[in-house]
Amino acid sequence: MPSFRNTYIMEENVNYFLTEEQEMIKELAAKIAKEKIEPVAAEYDENETFPWDIVKVMGQSDLYGVFIPEAYGGLGGGVLEMCIVTEELSKACGGIALAYAACGLGTIPIIQFGNEEQKQKYLTKIAAGEWLAAFGLTEADSGSDVSAIKMRADLDGNEYVLNGTKTWISNGGEAHVNVVFAVTDPSRGARGVSAFIVEKGTPGFTFGKKENKLGIRANSTRELIFQDCRIPKENLLGKDGQGFLIAMRTFDESRPGVAAQALGIATGAFEKATAYSRERFQRGQPISAFQGVQFMLADMATQIEAARALTYQAAKSIDSGMKQVSKISAMAKLFASDVAMKVTVDAVQIFGGYGYTKEYPVEKMMRDAKITQIYEGTNQIQREIIALNVIKESARGTK
Amino acid sequence: MKIVVCIKQVPDTTNVRINPETNTLIREGVESIINPFDMYALEEAIRLKEKHGGEVIVMSMGPPQVESSLKDAIALGADQAILLTDRAFAGADTLATSYTLAAGINALNDADLVIMGKQAIDGDTGQVGPGVAENLGVPHITDIRKIEEVTDNYMVCERLLEEGYVRLKVKFPAVITVVKEINEPRLPSLKGKMKAKSATILQWTTKDLDIDVDRLGLTGSPTQVVRIFTPPKPEGGKVYKGETRDMVSELLSDLQANGVAIKKSKGN
């Protein structure tokens, strides 16, 4: 018997203090997740299908506009609204949800640092769901060590000439709007990095092969290859040399989105595992009657609720205009992604042998969960950020 | 082009349970939705508007709570919504409903096209579409699966048949009913939902309509539901197995033994 409830049992009897508009956003995202995403999740995962059909539905429903200012066709919400959507979509499929979340990652720097023309040109199209965005920072030899990027951008008259390769880029090859980071002045180290907007179709800009991945297989992870790619000077995002700052500010706002993706995956897996534990009989009783299973369910539920509280708290802190949000943002990403990994592993455990097969969705959720501990900074890097911040805060207090 | 879409609010039957004692729907806690076939009608109307311009007006007859469904229609893209609501309308059968809806449409003066779902999932009669057309005195086509061409004066559409379809041309004003093959209804947009939240739904009573009160509601309804019941499950039954040839002759002799089939005479 499929469940027809609108909310997940997790969220019953908890007040998240969402506004009427946020509830509306949540409800619509949940509807799309249930009606459009869940039925195709296994197939798109298996065949590595990029979910353009669902992107179209999300665009028509205004979901891409929730965190974009009204002046550019959006609904004027913030990080919390983006998180609510990402979470709901991820309950059905973390991979398909990435077509949304990675677009958010590519859009945030334009909202934060774009000039009026750039915002008019790109945000309106993104809000309408016509163009997707991507964010290209990582290179083959520059992962956690962001400052080691080698891609070059050299000013030549009114144009920048881009040379280099970005690796592992989500929405790669599908996104029209690509925010990429390149060295404009190698003598200045981290201060010599700048950010650029590159449109798909620009001569000299091509894509490498699609990565064959463990999870989030419905998203395309590809190399962005630049060979003497010329872009107008106007495509510089922010100021020359601001690239590193732009990347870090973007992560501050986007990491709760990864947390929300993790949270959605965990909630989806928990929901399935709870339902299954009531249906599966051993020794003449549902396995949910066994304390061993009950304690797993209790821990899963508690961890998810704690992760949700932290994620929403981070999002609300950012939306309130707080300046120093790196710590809370990293905490949300770290905690929620670790919860997602643990909860999905336990969900497979509750399903037993069936959970290990593709007949049931939990093995996929476990595969999808893993990436949330890796991208937008591995969880080791998140701990580093948190530690540096708390030590700094302590030092300030004792001075 | 002025398009009217008639919608009915129905219980979401994917969720519905039957009270085994009274044999009636348990409506408690069951969500009300727009009749699914009407969703195709509304989608088609919105598509026609997007392509040819004009406006889409949704109309429903029912109690005040139907307003929520009319707001859903506005969230999807309807421009205006009208609720025909009056105690006098209560208890209407398909005849009285058709008459009342037609009176509402007449009050709009100049509708070019009325689109309706082929039937409602609760009543399943399929009578109200043609009934509205008769009351309006305009032509109708039921079971449309595709609209091929639309001009100022007429349109060409495909009517679904059991095997295949017929292509028909109909002059405006006209009424059509649509089947689910015609389109895939869109989901609402957030901007649409916000617009719907603040939209006012016009409420029309008998006073707003040029209408004969004797033809309304229970008074105007010759059809009465005497009893609703779940038919008993057929019992017994026999499964034939083996070669087709043997199964057929066994089946035939069983039928003959029960007096159902007639022995084939030689000359036949």
Ligand SMILES: Cc1cc2nc3c(=O)[nH]c(=O)nc-3n(C[C@H](O)[C@H](O)[C@H](O)COP(=O)(O)OP(=O)(O)OC[C@H]3O[C@@H](n4cnc5c(N)ncnc54)[C@H](O)[C@@H]3O)c2cc1C
């Ligand atoms: C599916 C997928 C999608 C991605 N999408 C994008 C995208 O859209 N845009 C983009 O720019 N990038 C993207 N990435 C890249 C991703 O952000 C990096 O993979 C990630 O930052 C880690 O870098 P790395 O893979 O080079 O690992 P490394 O940096 O080589 O790390 C290897 C291991 O060493 C640890 N380690 C490294 N440095 C330290 C340190 N200082 N202290 C402690 N431990 C350390 C790491 O935690 C990790 O466990 C994506 C990656 C994947 C797999």
